Amino acid sequence: MNSVVELRPWIEGYVRAWNSNDPDDISALFTDDAVYYTEPYSEPWRGREEIVANWLDRKDEPGEAAFEWHPVSVAEDVGVIQGVTTYPDKTYSNLWVIRFVPDGRCREFTEWWMRHDAR
Template identity: 30%
Template sequence: MTTEQVERWLEGYRDAWETRNPDAAAALFTQDALYREQPYEEPYRGRDGVHAYWSRVTATQSDIRFRYGRAVVSGSHAAVEWWVTLRNDGAEATLAGEFFLVFDADGLVRELREYWHFSPGLLEPPAGWGQ
């Protein structure tokens, strides 16, 4: 994978999240993908699992703004910071996190691991974030 290919995938992810589109989100993953939203829980499996997760988790979200930093790419693996502000059931919230991604030869993700933190309110990233 190149940095440009990873950024194209991230743009698709941003689009899917900001428009709350589970079909678009699922299309970014392989048929047998593993989506690990929490490290101690079973992953969501395949496009159907991603679709079901996204349908549920984005249902109460609005005013979503997704940003990402510079991706670090090595072969088929990438890591990238992300920052999201949104409203969840009307309450302002900020999520700051990181993706670890494994891509297939077609540029689809076959494994996603994410780690994130939640804060109430709409917060801006600190200076130097995403570099």
């Protein structure tokens, strides 16, 4: 991973999985022993099977959210992106740290999200 262009296929795959909730789409994103951090101070989801199961427990309905993003930093094996997730009734800012293995799958994913003020 040494260019912004290489981030795009993984993020497009993530958004595809987000909208399909297909276990194969989700599974394809992560290594067998991947770690997924969903929020600060919580235990991460460990391993592909746990990631898929927990993802599906918290899934959004297909097409429910729109996601826009841009890269913040890209290095050889890590990408940091900033995004905005928009639902019909709420909006979140996102910061993702994605650590890759050479084949383009994720070995460690960290997401931070903040709900926009509802005022």
